[in-house]
Amino acid sequence: MMRSLRGRLFVGLTAIILLTGAVGGILAYRWAYSEAIEMQDSVLIQIGSFALSAPMRQSRPVTGVDAEAEVAVVELGDAPRGATDDRRLRGLKDGLHNDVYHGQPVRVLLRTRPDGSRFAVTQQTEIRTEIAGDMAVRTLLPIAALVPCLLLMTALVIARSFRPMLRLAGDLDASRVDDIGTLPTTGAPSELQPFLDSINGLLRRTRVMMDQQRRFIADAAHELRTPVTALSLQAENLASLDMPAETRDRLDALKSGMRRTKHLLEQLLALARQDAAPSTVSAAVELDKIAKGVVADLLPEASARNIDLGFTTVETVVVNGDPLSLISAVRNLVENAIKFTPDGGAVDLSVHREDAMAVIRIEDTGPGIPPQDLARTGEPFFRGGQPSGEGAGLGLSIVKRIVDRATGSILFENVTGAGRSGLRVTVKLPLADR
Ligand SMILES: Nc1ncnc2c1ncn2[C@@H]1O[C@H](COP(=O)(O)OP(=O)(O)OP(=O)(O)O)[C@@H](O)[C@H]1O
Ligand SMILES: [Mg+2]
Structure with a gap:
């Protein structure tokens, strides 16, 4: 049993179209064939009527009917010297008969003129069936052309009818787990x-x-x-x-x-x-100012552990958002960087513009995150395979929510190279339009 409704519809309709086409084709062929045979008989009768009034001196093929029709008028003289075929034809009554003439099966029309002379109009059966067959086949052409067109149109109509369903599935797929709206019911089938x-x-x-x-x-x-x-x-x-x-x-x-x-x-x-109703607070926020504020707050903590906390680049970058949430996000990231960097290390921040996005990047000289933990980083309470230091394991979940809400992106990369290690976190946020 086919599971796809679309597949079932298509197979069913295809079968119906093919069956209808086949039955229609057979009926049309047979009907056209017998019509063509009858028509040829009536041609013989018409030629017979012409020959009735004008006896011909000798038998001859009739030209001007159809070069391939091979209709011949045969004068059946009285003379017994006539060929056996002529003699046998003479024995037939007036009217249409199937007979053999010169060794070929023929359709023959016999007539008697008022003066008593008789003649036959003959046509080879083989030619007749060939002509009838040709004509009948021609009636099949429209049907043969129609069937593929119908199949194509059926496929198109089915595909179109199912599009709303696929669109709905796409809508549902696209919605975030924590932001499931309702599916639009207007316009749906x-x-x-x-x-x-x-x-x-x-x-x-x-x-x-x-x-x-x-x-x-x-x-x-x-x-x-x-x-x-x-x-x-x-x-x-x-x-x-x-x-x-x-x-x-x-x-x-x-x-x-x-x-x-x-x-x-x-x-x-x-x-x-952050999980609760979206923050209604949205203002133009200077990301560089936020970063500076957070660094100033955490500077004592960093210098206590001899960590060089500072900026490599600072540009004025304005984003739209809730200032408190953004501060919380930046703070959590810088806190992590300080927490996981050994004494005497460095934490560098950069706030700048990149590809029409606001970017804040925080890079430390800590151990980084083991590659096998990267995928789970940011899950609530996940603190890595071998947790170190104090922490609730919620900081990055909070950051992720905030960045998500602000329609931004966050990327964790391990810094590798010449005896160096560390984590580089890049947050991109849409710039505020001025
Ligand atoms: N800069 C970093 N260097 C190395 N590992 C990090 C860094 N930042 C985060 N991690 C890893 O990711 C885990 C999750 O970080 P997250 O901030 O969510 O939790 P936490 O810092 O342990 O706790 P919390 O921030 O809630 O106090 C950390 O426990 C740590 O294993
Ligand atoms: Mg943390």
Whole structure:
């Protein structure tokens, strides 16, 4: 059983067209053939009528009918010296007969003139069937030409009718997981309407569920933030008290645990915020200013570890977007670069224009990302095959969402070459039109 509706339609219609063509062709051929035979008989009768009034001195082929028709008028004299064929013809009654003349099967018309003389109009059967066959074949030509045309048109009509379906599938494929809209129902074939309605219903429910999930994560992170902040305050207060060295060690471990938890909650909250309804804030933002601000913020952290944090290129580049989100994206990238770069390394930033796009590039001298981890980089909570350093594993997911929202692109490349390693992250964003 063929699975494709298109295939089934085409095969079915092709069979119908071919069958109709064949049956029509056979009927037309047979009809035209017998018509042609009858027509030739009537030609014989007409020639007989002419010969009736004017006896000919001798038998002769009739010219002027059709050079190939080979019609002959044979005078059947009384003389018994006539050939056996003539004698036998004389024995026939007036009218049309099938007979043999000069060894050839013929169609023969016998007539008797008023004066009693008789003659025969003959035509070779072989020639007659040949002419009839030719004429009948000619009636097949239009049918033969029509069948391929019909097949072609059928194929075109089928292809056209299925185009809306393919277009809908394309629309669905093109939509992003976190941004599934509804499929347009106007202009779609009515047969597809029930499917579209169910798919749209499903999409709606999925959207509601995803929204609920996002809100839950955001709410949970938000709710947890307050008690965790309170706990860290308590830990800070505790630190000011006198205590044995061992207790202080435990307290320090507790404090760094608190710090990590707070960071995780903050990252979760930031991710949930990016996942929620698209930010309505959209302004012309100077990307170079944002980058400078982030670098200024992180400079103390970098210099504490002797990392050379700075710019290689800075151009004034303006993009459209939510300034807070863009700051968060750049900050996460530069934080990563600093975190994964060994002490004494370097982190270089470049903000410039490239192919009518705004580009921010961050390059470090860290270990880079192992090639087998590159594909999964940016998945929530993915921190590489061998996680190193502290982190929630959410930073790049946040960056990816923000870049996605801004219809930009992000690329991770490992820097290789002469004893060098490091990660190069390139973010491209559409320039704001002025
Ligand atoms: N500059 C870099 N050099 C080497 N590895 C990196 C770099 N940036 C990211 N990675 C790898 O990608 C992983 C994911 O980065 P991401 O920023 O999402 O998480 P994180 O930094 O571990 O945690 P978070 O940013 O949420 O605190 C990191 O754990 C690290 O393995
Ligand atoms: Mg990070």
